[in-house]
Amino acid sequence: MNGVCALPALRRPPAVLVCRAAASCTLLAMSDLQEEGKNAINSPMSPALADVHPEDTQLEENEERTMIDPTSKEDPKFKELVKVLLDWINDVLVEERIIVKQLEEDLYDGQVLQKLLEKLAGCKLNVAEVTQSEIGQKQKLQTVLEAVHDLLRPRGWALRWSVDSIHGKNLVAILHLLVSLAMHFRAPIRLPEHVTVQVVVVRKREGLLHSSHISEELTTTTEMMMGRFERDAFDTLFDHAPDKLSVVKKSLITFVNKHLNKLNLEVTELETQFADGVYLVLLMGLLEDYFVPLHHFYLTPESFDQKVHNVSFAFELMLDGGLKKPKARPEDVVNLDLKSTLRVLYNLFTKYKNVE
DSSP states (O other): OBOOOOOOOOOOOSOEEEEOTTSOEEEEOHHHHHHHHHHHHTSTTSOOOTTOOGGGGOOOTTOEEEEEOHHHHTOHHHHHHHHHHHHHHHHHTGGGTOOOSOHHHHHTTSHHHHHHHHHHHTOOOBSOSOOOSHHHHHHHHHHHHHHHHHHHGGGTOOOOOOHHHHHTTOHHHHHHHHHHHHHHTTOSSOOOSSOEEEEEEEEEETTEEEEEEEEEEOOOOHHHHTTOOSOOHHHHHHHHOGGGHHHHHHHHHHHHHHHHGGGTOOOSOHHHHTTTSHHHHHHHHHHHTOOOOGGGSOSSOOSHHHHHHHHHHHHHHHHHTTOOOOSSOHHHHHTTOHHHHHHHHHHHHHHHTTOO
């Protein structure tokens, strides 16, 4: 997690050479290029984009730029998503005396993202505090995003942003990043469900601008975003047969102790004793009959992040053992969510119940 970053200004070529079929190249004036861009975007079957900024149509050959359709920006659910995320960031950074007013303008250079991640994860990134050059900004942003990826990769999430897209003030990429962070750190906010935007993609080929439209899903349902997935037997058990819960817990405790006792370990409380991930990692080694090197996990985890690392690592061992991805989030197990812990252990019980 060390590095330096800097954000570059977008290149705005004053003019573009356009080669026509007759093999003669003509230098298009700025006004002509702007008009060409608007015509490409407003071509048949494409919704009109009345407020496209002229700079958004000044591209080099094969360069591509994306922008949100203005009609999507006016959608109440989209506006709510932006407001919720803005309020959340400002609440987190209130002690830093940082106020974010516009996501793409305030987050693109990595400065605010660095402070946000440090505050959320309780860590300190080794980056320059202030960077003015484009190279310095991108280096800082690279370091911040690498730290984010280290947090999110164990969960197998698709990372729908990059240094270039964030630094290029791509609002869709910035929103994907913020939504993922809010979900990972279980932000005390409620994200609006089913927020989808229409994105206009403009690319320059052979001197001409071509546009296409795609739908981009920013949020799904609250249950999916917070890791509940589809309802299963444990939802039914908790909702309709809580009296049978003690029977299930007893069966699982018997199962795990059968193996953990080999290391002179014993479990009496499922939700608390598996919360730091240590017993999960050791249990996987016992079930698969291998020794887990101690440098791969924290034997005595002290922080929330270290516990999440342990549980995430145990999940990776489960996948290596041929199990399906657990229907739980590592953060939920660490936060003593009994249903999540039971899902993970029952998954193990189903496969290894006959292992001696």
